[in-house]
Amino acid sequence: MKIQILGTGCAKCIKLTENAEKAAKELGVDFEIEKITDINKIMDLGVMMTPGLAIDGEVKSVGKVLSPEEIKKIISK
Amino acid sequence: MTNEKDRCCETSTQDTCCSGAGVKTLILACSGGSNVGQISNQIMIELDKDGTGNAYCLSGIGAAMSGFIESAKAARTILIDGCPVSCGKKVFEKYGIKPSDYFIVTELGIEKTHDFSKLKEETDKVLNTLKTKI
Numbered sequence: 001m002k003i004q005i006l007g008t009g010c011a012k013c014i015k016l017t018e019n020a021e022k023a024a025k026e027l028g029v030d031f032e033i034e035k036i037t038d039i040n041k042i043m044d045l046g047v048m049m050t051p052g053l054a055i056d057g058e059v060k061s062v063g064k065v066l067s068p069e070e071i072k073k074i075i076s077k
Numbered sequence: 078m079t080n081e082k083d084r085c086c087e088t089s090t091q092d093t094c095c096s097g098a099g100v101k102t103l104i105l106a107c108s109g110g111s112n113v114g115q116i117s118n119q120i121m122i123e124l125d126k127d128g129t130g131n132a133y134c135l136s137g138i139g140a141a142m143s144g145f146i147e148s149a150k151a152a153r154t155i156l157i158d159g160c161p162v163s164c165g166k167k168v169f170e171k172y173g174i175k176p177s178d179y180f181i182v183t184e185l186g187i188e189k190t191h192d193f194s195k196l197k198e199e200t201d202k203v204l205n206t207l208k209t210k211i
Contacts, residue, residue, distance in 0.1 A: 045142075045143075045144035046134065046137045046142050046143075046144030046145035046146075046147075046148055047144045047147070047148055048101055048103060048131065048133070048148040048152060049101050049148065049151055049152065052144070052147070054143070054144075058143045059143040059144040059146075059147045060143070060147065061147060061151075062144070062147040062148045062150075062151045063100075063101075063148075063151040063152075064151070
């Protein structure tokens with residue numbers, strides 16, 4: 001599973017990354033984290049507010065820092 | 078509803094992160110093949126130019142692109158349809174998005190035609206009225 005963090009690297013982007021890693025580890029899934037920091041690539045995905053979270057290329061959340069529990073629910077779907 | 082404190086950057090207005098920006102306003106138009114469809118598009122452009130919000134891609138949502146759908150869900154949205162067929166609203170409904178403000182150009186006093194020769198004057202006629210309702 002590829003977990004993609006969309007954001008240019010602010011504190012909230014870093015927090016979302018940490019939460020996503022925690023969620024994936026607690027679920028025991030194989031994952032890799034990809035940080036997409038290029039603003040043009042982020043906008044090409046249609047994402048207008050960061051941080052954003054995508055799983056395997058599908059954007060799941062925009063403009064908020066999801067908690068590990070919220071991310072677990074997304075991963076488990 | 079996302080808390081303001083959880084939000085981060087607005088990608089189109091800044092290239093550095095993060096200043097705790099508020100909820101972004103996205104403007105979407107049906108941009109259809111009639112005078113009122115094209116007026117809806119021009120209204121979207123004018124509202125972007127005056128700083129009301131950012132013009133955004135309804136077709137991205139219609140194409141089921143997840144980033145567009147999630148952005149529209151997270152933002153404040155102004156949706157402009159040209160006529161009561163309401164294609165824009167139907168696209169929103171298909172993905173569970175509710176517009177914050179919704180307008181139909183024909184309900185603002187413009188008759189639907191395929192005459193594109195008066196777009197500027199017809200746009201000017203409805204733009205100020207619409208602005209008072211946002």
